[in-house]
Amino acid sequence: MQDLLNDILEEVKPLVGQGNVASYIPELAKVNPNQFGIAICDTQGNVTKAGDATTGFSIQSISKVFNLVLAYIYYGNSLWERVGCEPSGLPFNSLVQLEYENGIPRNPFINAGALVVSDMVHSRLISPHVALRDLIRKLSGNPYVLSDVDVAESEFEYRARNAAMSYLMKAFGNFHNDVEEVLHTYFMNCALRMSCVDLARATQFLANRGFCTITKSDVLTGDQTRQMNALLATSGLYDEAGSFAFKVGLPGKSGVGGGIIAVVPGRFSICVWSPALNKMGNSLAGVAALESLTRHIKWSVY
Ligand SMILES: NC(=O)CC[C@H](N)C(=O)O
Numbered sequence: 001m002q003d004l005l006n007d008i009l010e011e012v013k014p015l016v017g018q019g020n021v022a023s024y025i026p027e028l029a030k031v032n033p034n035q036f037g038i039a040i041c042d043t044q045g046n047v048t049k050a051g052d053a054t055t056g057f058s059i060q061s062i063s064k065v066f067n068l069v070l071a072y073i074y075y076g077n078s079l080w081e082r083v084g085c086e087p088s089g090l091p092f093n094s095l096v097q098l099e100y101e102n103g104i105p106r107n108p109f110i111n112a113g114a115l116v117v118s119d120m121v122h123s124r125l126i127s128p129h130v131a132l133r134d135l136i137r138k139l140s141g142n143p144y145v146l147s148d149v150d151v152a153e154s155e156f157e158y159r160a161r162n163a164a165m166s167y168l169m170k171a172f173g174n175f176h177n178d179v180e181e182v183l184h185t186y187f188m189n190c191a192l193r194m195s196c197v198d199l200a201r202a203t204q205f206l207a208n209r210g211f212c213t214i215t216k217s218d219v220l221t222g223d224q225t226r227q228m229n230a231l232l233a234t235s236g237l238y239d240e241a242g243s244f245a246f247k248v249g250l251p252g253k254s255g256v257g258g259g260i261i262a263v264v265p266g267r268f269s270i271c272v273w274s275p276a277l278n279k280m281g282n283s284l285a286g287v288a289a290l291e292s293l294t295r296h297i298k299w300s301v302y
Contacts, residue, residue, distance in 0.1 A: 005050035019276035019284035022256040027154035033276040039196035042268040045213035056193040060255030063189040064114040103172025107235040140202035152191035199271035240280040249300025254282040
């Protein structure tokens, strides 16, 4: 495993720094693009890592995976009454479909979907951000995971698009709580700082039919884990989900902080991170690293 990661690191080195760091969140624009990390966590909980795998970064949309876990815990399958399970084929922050489709977002991994899921979690918990952070601390085995308040504030200041989506959904009756409060929670969730090692450990349950080897407990049922992985495979990389399936062939979730988690069901979870993004808002070197990984292991879900 270590040789595999070292080979991937060598292979993607020329790509690290190519692309652009997310600048629509001013605080993220300050990150050094010349970083790359990769970590794998197998179903026994063993971690292998290479590069900047212990450097913390903003997990951004990867938080949508954990947010969905909370919604499963509190709503079970009834959560699908308020959010769909189809790919959107549009950028992560698009709002055009919402008007045509009566305020029901296509899936929980685009912003509109994650905002509805956050709204749902808000209806059940007094401190939804603390609940999400604590879940992540438990799953990763790292009790020091925290949000970067500067990133969250930066996003809150530039919240117009996410606010517009939320108010549109409210107009359709699919958003029940105060928009500004839910946005605050959503941005705090996106601003959680974790490393590749933390994220590989925290998503290991997805490779293990919902069972987390760190907490020795079920996070999701086997059926829910299958659904989550199917959604990750079809919608985890927004409008690049098709070519990600084509090139990589694994369930995955990206974030504009440059992280991507991916799952080899039954074997291991992976997290790669490199801050510079391609045009679709996904880590350029990260996608290349995962492409290299499935080529090396000669396996994909397809
Ligand atoms: N793709 C992402 O990582 C987007 C998350 C970001 N916090 C946003 O709402 O725009």
